Amino acid sequence: MAQVLSAADNDVILVEQDDGRVAELATLPRVRLVAGDACDPALLEHAGALTCDLVISATGRDEDNLVISLIAKRQFGVGRVAARINDAENAWLFDQRWGVDVAVPSATPLISLIEEATGATDTVALLRLSKAGVEVIETAITEQSRAAGRALGEIPLPAGTVVATVVRDGRPTVPGPEVRLLPGDELLLVSHEATEQEIHAAFQ
Template identity: 70%
Template structure:
């Protein structure tokens, strides 16, 4: 499934990682160059820097071939414009939009191209299921009901974790490596599994930050 996520804030970044982990083709759009740079170079998530309220930016991100668009910025007016463009100009089959201010909920309907309006307080897993309509593809992400974040990191030739067994890596408390993607195939890792350059790790944690988890493998 090809999915565009507009807005690389905390929610947008989480949903992009979660959907990419579920083997979807995900492109993240944000006008903040620093936010976009955080995802640049990650094979699992494409990045387009620019304002998703501009049709040319959405077109560059692949809106004409998108199955789903998620407007996840922290501005309701932007999410409405993005939703309307997605539906009316690009005919995106499913448009999901974040509602930041509950007083604006009444606006988020078919008149603005929105198929599903999601309050900002909605758990991540519910948003994923609403966006994809296929909960079985994201079973791992049900952990998010307990406040667990899903974080992706990669092993490079310069990582201190390269060549070391997973059991020898000191992870932050409350953190588990759920999957190692090697040569394009996800694997449930054994403790003695040696990590190799090119491995992509899907890590779940209820307390550690993304930076803390990446630091453990650098």
């Protein structure tokens, strides 16, 4: 979930209390990690609960998910709170009384929790592509980029790679080979073979 949400340009903060998991999660790019118990209001505040838009409580314990949801909603006024239900018999508890806006049973794929929590089908599409072996890779054009000022059709792309969109001044466009890349452009490329390093080498 963190990888998909961060790939969609969200600021993501993960709270984890298991030391082993903390070490694993530390390798995630573009994700801030806070070690500790999310049931602790002070730790949630330290993690940014006062200013966040969304809290997803997805531990393996329903009692923890309910406590985290209640603290997030009642103490910090988080706009949207989603929680995972591990035991179907507890489903009746996961409602507004406990601060839960979106409740998703554990049997439901986590992909649905993302979709329900954010309403963002585009992030879900990113995850589906990744599971299918297709990577969505982002690169930005700067003044120093070798691609700056060049037409897209002049740039040799790695095999199995296409440019899906060029975002310029906040507006995405479907690019043709004649589109000349400018500093500040952001490109999203879809590839089933190329690595991020290969994409970077082509444009930077």
